[in-house]
Amino acid sequence: MCQDLAAVRTAVEARLDVHETACASAGRRCRFFEDCSKQRNRDEVANAEVVVAAHQALYSGFAVDAGSLAAMIIDEGFWASALQEDRRFDLETLAHDLLGHSLGRREGAVADLHDLRRRAVTAFAEVGPVSRTALLRAGLNAETCRLAAGLEARRIKGPGLYPGMPLCDRKRAAARVAVNARTHDLIGLWNAMANLVEGTTEFDSRLLRTSGNEVIVSGLRAIHPTLRDKPILHLDATLRPGLALRVLPGLEVVEAEAAMPHMELHLVAGSFGKGVLCPDPALSATEAQRRANRLEEVVTYVRWLARRLSPVLVVTYKDCEDAFAGIPGVSTGHFNAIAGLDGYRGVRLLVVVGRPLPSDLALAPLSRALFGHRPAGGYTTRLSGIRMRDGSSRAVRVAAHEDETAEIIRAAISDDEVLQAIGRGRGVNRTAMNPLEVHVLADVALPLVHDRLLAWEAVRPDLFQRMLLAGLAVDSPGDALLLHPGFFPGSAAAEKAFQREGFGGHFPIRDLYREMSVKSAAYRRLGRGRSWQRAWWIDGDDKAAIERLEAALGHLAAWRDDG
Structure with missing residues (x-):
């Protein structure tokens, strides 16, 4: 809605109030203010009884008086929006980074900070999670780390941003904003070290030395101060308390299981990963043909089902979604783009092909930021139980991570996305007059009641x-x-x-x-x-x-x- 996004981005990077520094304050206004859709939206939000916003508003706050907000309802899957972008520091330049910028009139401030930075570089000598012992051995206790953070903060100077600022002045202000932003990163580094030495654990992977001669600081964004005292109701059909509690530490969990007697769930066990179905131009001719053949089999399976039941929704990987698009009566969607959609509540058949599976490399930073834990091990297969409608249990072989913490995150990304896909059919609202049949082709064990467990070899189109x-x-x-x-x-x-x-x-x-x-x-x-x-x-x-x-x-x- 904004017509001067550059000004907004500068204000955000400067950690300043956007309205006062880019829109209107002290008699100054943005040149687009009178016709600004954002300003009309602010008025609408201020006068509304119910406001629907993106998860990011939890951390940025609202552009209205927070006192007017009575309570918040948070929809599912919000934990991922709390992940903070990693802050990276090159060990070769860390000792001198920004030391050319003034630290005020405190005598010896630059020399003191340079000395503390050199100690930090020494403490970061070992690759892997930074240890509490290494920091203390380098003479960096909580007091000296807080001192260093205070010295860094002396560098921060107001950039002088104001609404309607001429472009040439804004460029100079942006340079100051960049210095301030980097300074805040350095303050975050020192605070992370202070938290580590103040704690009782020897390692915290939120502070990590890489083999590439970098130190990475990971973490989570906190709920905005103006919203922390508000009553919060978090509704999540795929709740992972271990994840949600990282962002909402006071969360009280109450589970309610909804019966779905008119949704029939068929689990087709087999291998349906991206490496089995999706095309890739880098593949050899033999491997490309193998994948094409398997995808053709799955498409034929869906075509057969679609002759019996219609309309149909197929949810699969984006890279092979088009293969199902030409089947009469079939609509398609892909993972990570179907959550919350309500347009498929009338489908008669829903087919989920595959499941997202994050790599070890993708799980590591998530585990560090959420739990301060560096995962060990890797993926394996194991037997897991599913519930059948007749009350019995059956075992299925699934892909899982050996590390318990990494497995929590994997399940939230992988299994819960399959549950999201199934939820598009609104099985909980079905009756005997409009039942839903669901086929899941994947190596997953879902917390749902299953009607049939089938091996792909038994149902593969002949x-x-x-x-x-x-x-x-x-x-x-x-x-x-x-x-x-x-x-x-x-x-x-x-x-x-x-x-x-x-x-x-x-x-x-x-x-x-x-x-x-x-x-x-x-x-x-x-x-x-x-x-x-x-x-x-x-x-x-x-x-x-x-x-x-x-x-x-x-x-x-x-x-x-x-x-």
Whole structure:
């Protein structure tokens, strides 16, 4: 809404009130003030009884009198917005960083700070989490660290920002803002060291020396001071108390499990990761074809389900979402872009393909910032239990992290995103008149009641399904080759495909196959010695089936309808 975002960004970086330094104060105004949509929005917020805002407002506060706010309701998944960007310090330059800028009139301030900085560099000699012992050995106790933070703070000077500031003056002010911002980073470094030596733990991975000769300070943003005393109701269908409590330390957890008797959940166990399904231009031809084949199988599985139930929502990875987009009656979405959407409450079938899985590298900084913990180990597979509707439990093999803390974060990113996807179908609101069927193709163990647990090998689309979806299935490999030449490179391949699928030259199918009603008939081709063969199809009547057969095989000698 703002027409001068550069001014706003400068004010934010300076940690100053945006309205007073960029919009209007002391008789000065931004040149866009009179027609500013943001100013109209401020008035609307001030006069509103209910305000809906992004999670970030928890840490920035509202541009209205906080005394007018009675309470806050926080929606799910807010913990990730509390993560603070890592502050990085190069050990080769740390001792001298910004020491050329004045520290005021205190005699010897620069020399004292330079000495303290050199001690810090010495304490950061070992790669990994900085140790309390190393800081104390370097002569850095809580008092000296707080002293250093106070010396750094002497460098901060007001940038003189004001609304309507000319561009040339703003550039000079921005340079001062940059110095102040870096100074705040340095103050944060000293405070992190003070907190470590004041505590009782030997290591805190929020303070980490990397192999790249850097020190990284991680942490979380705190709830804005004007909001901390407000009553907060945090509603989360995928609550992870261990994460939420890091940002809301006084949180009292009450669990309420909602029954979903009219949502049927099928878990299809197997491997459906990005490395199995998604294309990648860097892959070898062999690997690219392997992934393409597996993705085609999954698409065929969805096509088969969509013939039985419609409309359908498929949620999967962004990189392979388009593969499902052309299926009639199917809408698509991808992970990390479907939370909160309410437009799919009427779908009859919801299919989740895969699940997000953060890498070890991605989990490490999250674990440091949230828990001050550096994860050990890596991913493994293990057995986990799921609940069945009949009251029994079944074991499924899932991907999990060996480190307990990292596993909490992995589950919040991976499993909870699958739950978010399932939630788009609003199973809790379904009735016998509009039930919901959900298929999850992933190696996950969800805290939901399951109706069926199936192995992918047992439900993977077979040759018969592929032929039916192409219009017509037959029990003759030779006729199948003529009907569906794209399925087989030659007659020998057709014979082998029939044998591999276990049909042995015929299909023991009558009226129903994998929950789909099929029609069938017997036919005999022209020519001496021709035997009777069988054909199956889903749509159309005998006439349409005969026309399709004769278009590929020539005129038929006989047709015998099963009806």
